[in-house]
């Protein structure tokens with residue numbers, strides 16, 4: 001199985017992967033996009049994940065996850081060929097390192113040693129992939145560094161996840177990280193600009209910093225949309241489903257229910273803002289000439305009424321929702337596009 005794309009595709013790929021079943025197994029929902037031999041989307045699925053986890057960190061979690069996948073494939077009659085999947089950013093360590101000029105073979109022989117300094121996973125547990133993002137011309141090698149993207153994942157987690165798919169009768173052919181898949185939907189034409197992609201899911205928020213469309217930094221926070229649901233459950237004594245309904249219908253728009261729902265969300269909103277602000281400040285201090293100019297929002301949680309405005313106003317930065325079906329054709333779903341950055345990013349992957 002090949003792990004990760006050979007090159008990070010930053011521009012929307014002109015061709016869509018043919019006959020692929022791309023799976024984004026989230027901690028709350030499983031999102032799936034299927035393409036036919038012409039690269040057209042034939043099916044999309046959003047199915048609940050009642051397990052509360054997406055990556056089996058323990059052996060005992062493999063079987064329940066396999067059963068969930070098996071049931072979803074049966075229920076939606078999904079094709080089993082060319083299964084592409086993504087690793088949750090929570091379990092990934094992504095680093096961009098700047099090092100003096102090395103040839104491919106020099107890099108290959110020193111990369112494990114380089115990685116040990118940056119990736120906090122012990123050598124024997126590390127699955128390491130790397131891509132050269134920038135290599136200066138040889139004549140500039142004395143004055144310019146090269147940039148290399150390092151992606152490290154814990155071996156046990158990769159093996160357990162693949163074991164769950166295999167136990168479900170599926171043979172994954174591709175695995176990459178959620179941020180790399182998501183990046184394929186985004187292209188900024190201003191070469192010197194920086195942007196931040198915010199993927200706000202149920203149990204976490206991944207922040208990907210981009211400079212000139214190239215990945216600079218990825219950080220995963222534990223703040224997710226389910227924290228908002230839990231705040232509504234405890235404030236108004238609601239079930240999880242009912243609280244989700246309120247969250248989706250009213251969010252932090254203070255014109256509803258005399259602002260009582262919005263009020264209950266304020267403490268979580270503050271945590272979200274603090275997490276983003278800390279990362280923004282960290283990045284902007286290191287990139288004074290090119291601070292982040294826009295926030296690109298994706299993940300189911302950004303669909304909450306008032307979420308986009310919460311971020312753009314409080315962080316004083318324009319925010320837009322990422323178009324996760326840009327340049328795709330076929331059976332585009334009517335709703336919940338923000339839940340699909342990873343699944344549709346996977347089908348835009350160049351093999």
Ligand SMILES: Nc1ncnc2c1ncn2[C@@H]1O[C@H](COP(=O)(O)OP(=O)(O)OP(=O)(O)O)[C@@H](O)[C@H]1O
Pocket residue numbers: 025026027028029030054088200201202203204205224225226229244247248249299300301302303304305338339
């Ligand atoms: N219209 C909406 N308004 C508010 N919240 C929404 C809306 N639609 C979905 N959500 C919330 O988004 C979350 C699901 O989003 P998503 O599918 O991106 O998460 P996930 O991938 O399962 O989670 P994670 O990536 O954290 O493992 C849930 O918390 C859900 O309540």
Ligand SMILES: [Mg+2]
Pocket residue numbers: 025026027201202299
């Ligand atoms: Mg997710």
